[in-house]
Amino acid sequence: MERIREFVSDFGLPRIIIALFLVLLFVAAPFVGVSVASSLSNTIARFGMNGIMVLAMVPMIHSGCGLNFGLPLGVIAGLLGATISIEMGLVGAAGFAAAAALALAFAALLGYGYGKLLNRVKGDEMMIATYVGFSSITLMSIGWIVLPYQSPTMVWGFEGEGLRTTISVEAFWDKILNDFLAVRIGERFVFPTGMILAFCGAALAVWFFLHLKSGSAMTAAGSNPAYARASGIDVDRMRTGSVVFSTMLGALGIVVYQQSFGFIQLYEGPFSMTFPSVAAILIGGASVTKASIANVFLGTFLFQGILTMTPSVINSVLKTDLSEVIRIIVSNGMILYALTRKTKVAK
Amino acid sequence: MLSLRGVGKQYNGTRVLEGVSFDVMPGQIVGLVGENGAGKTTLMRILFGMGVIAETGGYEGSVLLDGREVRFKSPFDALAAGIGMVHQEFSLIPGFTATENILLNRESTRPNILVDLFGDRMSVLDRATMGLRSRKAIERLGVPLDPDTQVREMPVGHKQFTEIARELDREQVRLLVLDEPSAVLAESEAETLLAAMRKLAEQGIAIVFISHRLREVLEVADKVVVLRDGRLVKEAENESLSLRDLASLMVGRSFEGSSEARRPAERPSGAGFLEVEGLWVDMPGETVRDLSFSVAEGEIFGIGGLAGQGKLGVPNGVMGLFAAGGSVRLGGEAVPLNAPRRALEAGMAFVSEDRRGVGLLLDEGIDWNVCFSAMQLRDLAVRPLLGGLFKWRSDSAMRAVAEEYVRALDIKCTSVRQRAGNLSGGNQQKVCLAKAFALEPRLLFVSEPTRGIDVGAKRLVLDEIRRVNRERGTTIVMVSSELEELRLICDRIAIVDEGRLAGILAPEAPVEEFGLLMSGLGGRAAAPGAPAAPGRP
Numbered sequence: 001m002e003r004i005r006e007f008v009s010d011f012g013l014p015r016i017i018i019a020l021f022l023v024l025l026f027v028a029a030p031f032v033g034v035s036v037a038s039s040l041s042n043t044i045a046r047f048g049m050n051g052i053m054v055l056a057m058v059p060m061i062h063s064g065c066g067l068n069f070g071l072p073l074g075v076i077a078g079l080l081g082a083t084i085s086i087e088m089g090l091v092g093a094a095g096f097a098a099a100a101a102l103a104l105a106f107a108a109l110l111g112y113g114y115g116k117l118l119n120r121v122k123g124d125e126m127m128i129a130t131y132v133g134f135s136s137i138t139l140m141s142i143g144w145i146v147l148p149y150q151s152p153t154m155v156w157g158f159e160g161e162g163l164r165t166t167i168s169v170e171a172f173w174d175k176i177l178n179d180f181l182a183v184r185i186g187e188r189f190v191f192p193t194g195m196i197l198a199f200c201g202a203a204l205a206v207w208f209f210l211h212l213k214s215g216s217a218m219t220a221a222g223s224n225p226a227y228a229r230a231s232g233i234d235v236d237r238m239r240t241g242s243v244v245f246s247t248m249l250g251a252l253g254i255v256v257y258q259q260s261f262g263f264i265q266l267y268e269g270p271f272s273m274t275f276p277s278v279a280a281i282l283i284g285g286a287s288v289t290k291a292s293i294a295n296v297f298l299g300t301f302l303f304q305g306i307l308t309m310t311p312s313v314i315n316s317v318l319k320t321d322l323s324e325v326i327r328i329i330v331s332n333g334m335i336l337y338a339l340t341r342k343t344k345v346a347k
Numbered sequence: 348m349l350s351l352r353g354v355g356k357q358y359n360g361t362r363v364l365e366g367v368s369f370d371v372m373p374g375q376i377v378g379l380v381g382e383n384g385a386g387k388t389t390l391m392r393i394l395f396g397m398g399v400i401a402e403t404g405g406y407e408g409s410v411l412l413d414g415r416e417v418r419f420k421s422p423f424d425a426l427a428a429g430i431g432m433v434h435q436e437f438s439l440i441p442g443f444t445a446t447e448n449i450l451l452n453r454e455s456t457r458p459n460i461l462v463d464l465f466g467d468r469m470s471v472l473d474r475a476t477m478g479l480r481s482r483k484a485i486e487r488l489g490v491p492l493d494p495d496t497q498v499r500e501m502p503v504g505h506k507q508f509t510e511i512a513r514e515l516d517r518e519q520v521r522l523l524v525l526d527e528p529s530a531v532l533a534e535s536e537a538e539t540l541l542a543a544m545r546k547l548a549e550q551g552i553a554i555v556f557i558s559h560r561l562r563e564v565l566e567v568a569d570k571v572v573v574l575r576d577g578r579l580v581k582e583a584e585n586e587s588l589s590l591r592d593l594a595s596l597m598v599g600r601s602f603e604g605s606s607e608a609r610r611p612a613e614r615p616s617g618a619g620f621l622e623v624e625g626l627w628v629d630m631p632g633e634t635v636r637d638l639s640f641s642v643a644e645g646e647i648f649g650i651g652g653l654a655g656q657g658k659l660g661v662p663n664g665v666m667g668l669f670a671a672g673g674s675v676r677l678g679g680e681a682v683p684l685n686a687p688r689r690a691l692e693a694g695m696a697f698v699s700e701d702r703r704g705v706g707l708l709l710d711e712g713i714d715w716n717v718c719f720s721a722m723q724l725r726d727l728a729v730r731p732l733l734g735g736l737f738k739w740r741s742d743s744a745m746r747a748v749a750e751e752y753v754r755a756l757d758i759k760c761t762s763v764r765q766r767a768g769n770l771s772g773g774n775q776q777k778v779c780l781a782k783a784f785a786l787e788p789r790l791l792f793v794s795e796p797t798r799g800i801d802v803g804a805k806r807l808v809l810d811e812i813r814r815v816n817r818e819r820g821t822t823i824v825m826v827s828s829e830l831e832e833l834r835l836i837c838d839r840i841a842i843v844d845e846g847r848l849a850g851i852l853a854p855e856a857p858v859e860e861f862g863l864l865m866s867g868l869g870g871r872a873a874a875p876g877a878p879a880a881p882g883r884p
Contacts, residue, residue, distance in 0.1 A: 208737075211739060211740050211742075212737055212738055212739060212740060213722060213723065213726070213729050213738035213739075213740055214738070215740070216719065216722065216723075216740050217723055219711075220708060220711075220715070220719055223708045223709075223710050223711055224704075224705075224707070224708045224709065224710075226701075226704055226705040227705060227706065227707065227708050227719075229668065229687055230666070230668060230687055230697065230699060230705050230706075230720075231687075231691070231719060231720035231723055231724070232687050232688030232690075232691045232692070232720070232723060232724060233688075233723060234688075289710070290710070
């Protein structure tokens with residue numbers, strides 16, 4: 001009994017409940033006529049699509065800037081990279097590489113300003129970050145209309161100017177990572193090897209960085225800024241660096257997401273990226289001050305699993321569309337829960 | 348009027364006050380003096396019925412007011428009984444006028460129709476009466492205080508008078524406790540305050556005057572009570588006391604011949620290794636105004652002084668943690684101020700007095716705490732990858748280093764992965780020392796190394812400091828409130844008073860010399876017999 005209680009307290013009750021719920025959904029799936037193979041395939045695909053954006057939470061948590069509610073800024077950088085790559089007419093691997101490279105460049109630039117801003121509002125980072133996210137989305141909504149894009153794939157057909165809300169990447173780099181070394185088992189299961197590799201590569205890069213001397217300085221700056229300062233660390237520089245890093249991961253994340261999804265979603269699109277990413281890392285066991293790569297993997301899998309399974313299974317049972325409701329309850333509930341327990345970290 | 352009979356108090360088994368008895372007569376000014384931690388504050392808390400006393404198990408002995416025993420449950424009871432208290436820190440509202448502050452929550456009010464409907468909270472302030480009342484209170488004090496000035500615009504002295512006037516407005520006030528009222532005042536303001544106290548005493552109000560400025564105490568008090576280590580060591584009429592007596596009584600504990608400091612002949616001397624000239628440090632509560640001193644290589648140099656006089660500002664300023672100015676040279680090389688990294692690179696390390704705030708990563712393991720600074724500064728436990736392109740943190744090397752220090756300093760822990768926040772105070776302090784030792788500094792600042800740790804651990808910590816000095820030749824600058832500790836291991840001891848150097852003494856100098864320096868009487872009283880001239884080894 002004692003061991004069970006210890007396990008529950010270590011692993012975190014919410015995570016256990018969510019994991020059990022996910023298992024239950026998979027068990028129930030065949031009985032309501034939902035294919036387990038395709039469900040699993042979907043879950044893995046979504047896991048790969050969202051993983052890097054969840055990873056984008058990690059550097060900022062480590063440096064003490066809290067959860068990256070300003071993720072839309074990174075996403076916007078990613079959208080800029082993707083649209084410019086299409087504008088240049090690059091297709092295939094070259095197009096995707098150009099999109100990613102441009103996205104990273106824009107993200108570094110935007111992230112630097114964002115980092116400088118967060119250094120001025122120490123203690124309120126998460127609130128300010130949320131508004132940075134919101135306002136950048138609105139600002140770019142104007143931007144998408146006025147920027148001089150010409151590519152017929154992207155601009156409104158009747159006007160000839162201004163970007164569409166949804167742009168297909170089919171003719172450019174649709175599923176370019178997903179299909180790389182993809183493994184097909186049966187009719188309904190596809191393992192998107194390339195995309196998962198990309199996610200793992202990004203995770204490895206973050207893990208590697210956090211184990212470097214400079215990554216350690218970032219962790220110390222987040223753990224106790226006064227201590228870090230007394231050890232000769234420029235805390236503000238560490239924080240700015242972490243914000244740039246997080247924003248760049250966000251940008252890369254959305255490009256990977258788009259190639260799998262097949263579409264670039266502009267305007268209000270970035271809104272829907274932040275909360276799921278924040279919720280995922282929290283479900284994974286991170287807190288506002290501590291996060292590990294394991295938290296990212298576990299959290300993304302659990303959260304995206306729930307998201308994939310609920311529409312198919314629950315809707316089949318109840319004959320109504322509840323998926324959105326459950327998604328919102330889980331993600332917001334998780335954020336609320338995590339913000340109330342700032343220190344306790346699940347293993 | 349007020350009598351304390353055998354008052355004692357323990358906090359969690361630590362005795363802070365024992366068998367204190369004395370009387371206060373109406374119209375008498377009693378000076379209460381003692382070092383930091385002598386029990387003055389606890390005594391006043393008991394007298395004032397502060398909640399913290401009851402929460403920690405009450406007190407022993409009894410407090411008699413007019414011959415009847417009283418046991419206040421809260422400050423309100425004490426107020427009702429006619430005891431007023433003015434605290435060291437101001438509790439005034441900056442945007443309110445003196446009048447409003449003096450009469451806060453005791454305002455004169457006029458009823459109106461709304462009072463009948465909604466109760467007293469709807470009544471209107473009667474400004475005219477309030478003005479009269481505050482003027483009367485200020486008059487009793489006999490100071491030039493404008494009742495209509497906002498507190499934020501007042502000089503410090505006037506804030507202090509406003510605080511006192513607030514206590515005086517209550518007609519029944521018979522006993523006034525003033526806790527370090529002159530600490531923040533300039534000399535002329537302090538004079539006015541003393542005059543005001545005499546005036547109040549003439550009106551029959553008894554005053555307990557807590558101060559470390561012994562001269563003021565001797566000037567104004569009718570009777571002096573000296574506390575040391577929670578005991579009353581002296582209760583005497585003022586006439587029979589000299590400053591020197593008082594200083595010696597306050598600092599106490601005559602040297603018991605067991606000095607473990609080096610004998611004078613063995614002490615390092617020579618050209619200044621650390622030279623500090625005209626240092627000022629803007630550290631809140633510990634301002635350093637103008638300080639110059641010089642430390643010889645291999646020396647253990649002590650810096651003492653009372654709390655708030657600036658001794659803590661010295662290491663914090665030199666290490667770049669607080670804004671500072673002046674010149675600091677280490678081994679002949681200038682060390683830039685306001686740049687922690689440069690100070691560390693110059694070969695200085697600092698064990699902060701703020702262990703939990705600055706000294707430790709409470710959420711990380713001992714290994715991180717011990718190795719982090721050294722890793723950042725001199726690549727301890729760092730393995731270069733790809734020809735030095737990346738600097739990889741070697742967790743196993745960190746653990747090995749930490750384990751070494753855990754053994755060497757006898758840190759009690761379950762493993763080197765244990766979070767620093769879960770260690771006891773003494774062990775946390777040892778981790779802080781290990782962190783500083785791992786930097787292998789040429790000069791080590793140690794600030795309040797024994798604050799908040801138990802007696803056994805104190806011993807160990809001091810031994811470690813001495814050992815690193817002897818074995819590695821590290822020059823030590825130790826800042827401490829505990830004079831005994833400084834006298835135990837230092838080669839020379841500087842006393843800082845009001846942000847300036849009051850004097851430098853040898854550890855075997857008589858205690859009253861130290862006491863006098865701490866009490867701001869350095870210049871005149873300490874010159875004869877002081878073994879070392881200020882500023883020179």
